[in-house]
Amino acid sequence: MASPVEQFQVQPLVGGESAVAFTNSSLWMVISAVAVTVFLMASMRGRALVPTRMQSLAEIFYDVIANMIRDNVGSGGRKYFPFIFTLFMFILFCNVFGMIPGGFTVTSHIVVTFALAAFIFIAVTIIGFATHGLHYLRMFFPHGAPLWTAVILIPVEIVSYLSRPISLSVRLFANMTVGHVLLKVIAGFVPALGIAGIVPFVFLVPLSALELFIAVLQAYIFTILSCVYLNDALHMH
Amino acid sequence: MPQFDPTYFAPQIVWLAIVFVVLYLLMSRVALPRIAEVLEARSTQISHDLERARALKAETDQMVAAYEAELAKARSDAAGIIAETNQEIAKKAADRQSAFGQDLAKKVEAAESRIGKARDEAKAHVREIAVDVAREVAQKLLGKAPDAQAATRAVDDVLKDAG
Numbered sequence: 001m002a003s004p005v006e007q008f009q010v011q012p013l014v015g016g017e018s019a020v021a022f023t024n025s026s027l028w029m030v031i032s033a034v035a036v037t038v039f040l041m042a043s044m045r046g047r048a049l050v051p052t053r054m055q056s057l058a059e060i061f062y063d064v065i066a067n068m069i070r071d072n073v074g075s076g077g078r079k080y081f082p083f084i085f086t087l088f089m090f091i092l093f094c095n096v097f098g099m100i101p102g103g104f105t106v107t108s109h110i111v112v113t114f115a116l117a118a119f120i121f122i123a124v125t126i127i128g129f130a131t132h133g134l135h136y137l138r139m140f141f142p143h144g145a146p147l148w149t150a151v152i153l154i155p156v157e158i159v160s161y162l163s164r165p166i167s168l169s170v171r172l173f174a175n176m177t178v179g180h181v182l183l184k185v186i187a188g189f190v191p192a193l194g195i196a197g198i199v200p201f202v203f204l205v206p207l208s209a210l211e212l213f214i215a216v217l218q219a220y221i222f223t224i225l226s227c228v229y230l231n232d233a234l235h236m237h
Numbered sequence: 238m239p240q241f242d243p244t245y246f247a248p249q250i251v252w253l254a255i256v257f258v259v260l261y262l263l264m265s266r267v268a269l270p271r272i273a274e275v276l277e278a279r280s281t282q283i284s285h286d287l288e289r290a291r292a293l294k295a296e297t298d299q300m301v302a303a304y305e306a307e308l309a310k311a312r313s314d315a316a317g318i319i320a321e322t323n324q325e326i327a328k329k330a331a332d333r334q335s336a337f338g339q340d341l342a343k344k345v346e347a348a349e350s351r352i353g354k355a356r357d358e359a360k361a362h363v364r365e366i367a368v369d370v371a372r373e374v375a376q377k378l379l380g381k382a383p384d385a386q387a388a389t390r391a392v393d394d395v396l397k398d399a400g
Contacts, residue, residue, distance in 0.1 A: 005238050010245040019247035026252035033260040040268040047275050049282060055275075062272045082265035090260055111246045112253055177240065 004184040008108055008177070025112070028104045032093035040089075061089065065223070072227040076234045084230075087116070088223040091172070095215035098176060099208070107218075108176035110169060117169035120226050128233035139236060168225055175218045179211045367392045 015021035040061075043054035051059060065085045069077040077084075091107060098105025106112055128136040140157040141150055186204055190197040368388045376382040383391075 008239040010239060010242075010249065012245070012248070015248070017244060020251050021245070021248040022252070023245055023248055025245070025249050026256070029252055029256040033256045033263075036260060037263050037268065040264075040272070044268070044271045044275060047271070047278075049279055051275075058272060059276065062269070062276070082269055083261060085269060086257065086261045086264045089264070090257060106253075109240050109249060111240075111249050115250050115253055116257075173240070177238075 004181045004188065007104070007180060007184060010109070024104045025106055025109065028094065028097060028106050032090060032097055032106065035097070036089045036093050061085075068224055068227055072224060073231045073234065077227070077230060080230060084223060084227060087120075087226060088219055091116075091222055092216060092219035095176060095219050096212065098180065099212055099215060105176050105180060107172055108180060110173040113169035113173040114165065116222075117165040120168070120229065121165035124226075124229045124233045127230065128236075131234055132236065136233075136236070139232070164229060168222065172218050172222050175214055179214055183207060183211060364389075364392060364396065367396070 010023045010025050012021040012023050013027060039054075040058050043052070043058040046052060046055060048055055062085070065088055066081065069081055069084055073080070094106040097103055098108060128139070132138075139161065140154050142153065142157075145153055183204065186200045186207065189200040190204070193200065368385065371392055372382045372385070372388050375388070
């Protein structure tokens with residue numbers, strides 16, 4: 001029987017071990033991006049005044065992200081809307097496509113989630129300094145706190161600020177990895193138990209539904225936390 | 238776990254960057270403007286429709302008000318005509334009644350004079366008949382009829398007594 005972690009194996013399809021090798025991970029990134037594009041373009045093709053089902057779905061995605069930015073960032077976040085929207089759709093499709101049997105979950109790799117989180121962290125920090133200048137350093141020492149608490153507060157705030165990309169990336173990576181491992185382990189019992197394998201099989205059905213839910217939820221959480229960090233950079237706290 | 242094998246870290250980051258940038262460009266240049274355009278068109282259409290509905294409603298209200306005014310005017314006109322007609326009818330009835338009364342009085346008068354004349358005539362005839370009857374009776378009783386002058390005188394006397 002295959003190991004439960006074999007599903008995470010990255011295999012080069014073209015280019016061997018070079019830095020630009022096209023792997024199964026790259027393939028599923030491309031599939032997700034193409035799916036996002038095709039879904040949006042095809043469903044909006046009619047540009048109908050009264051939307052079709054697919055068109056309303058595309059519009060719902062648009063509205064959800066637009067509302068998320070309006071509620072969490074405010075009007076200053078409008079120009080980051082395309083980025084946040086791309087981030088959400090990409091993570092969502094990568095997460096959900098990871099549920100396809102025989103597929104590959106791009107977001108179950110810490111290097112991918114950390115690259116995204118690090119990019120957001122760096123971008124948000126640059127936006128913060130660009131908006132507030134050196135005043136952005138006040139982030140690490142809240143207004144109204146007694147001066148002597150600076151000794152404790154500043155290191156704590158710095159650690160909490162620096163841990164943002166780590167928590168953001170580890171949350172997504174861990175959720176995707178653990179859920180898929182669990183599914184694989186239980187699925188392994190099905191053939192092993194013979195006729196009694198029906199029991200873990202029945203258990204797999206709600207678990208798969210739960211995994212699907214987590215795939216959507218984690219995409220949402222990753223996106224909304226990005227919005228929160230962006231809001232901190234624009235308005236401080 | 239393969240996640241911690243650094244062999245394929247570089248290709249994953251490289252392809253993530255390529256795919257994400259391409260997707261970002263597709264979203265920001267093509268897909269999102271299209272959705273925004275459709276949403277914009279819809280909200281414009283809706284507000285435009287609402288405005289038109291409001292204008293139509295105002296127009297309808299105006300028409301209803303005009304219709305009601307017209308109706309009220311027609312009602313008062315009708316009431317006026319009815320009152321006028323009633324007056325006319327009453328006048329005509331009174332005229333006719335008085336004309337009829339005069340006519341009737343005239344007829345009654347004529348009839349009364351005719352009756353009076355007839356009575357006088359009848360009275361005159363009664364005298365002649367009475368004279369004739371008296372002479373006949375006298376002839377039967379006495380065998381000889383008195384002359385007409387004496388009989389007339391006797392009858393006149395009796396009639397005078399009878400009134």
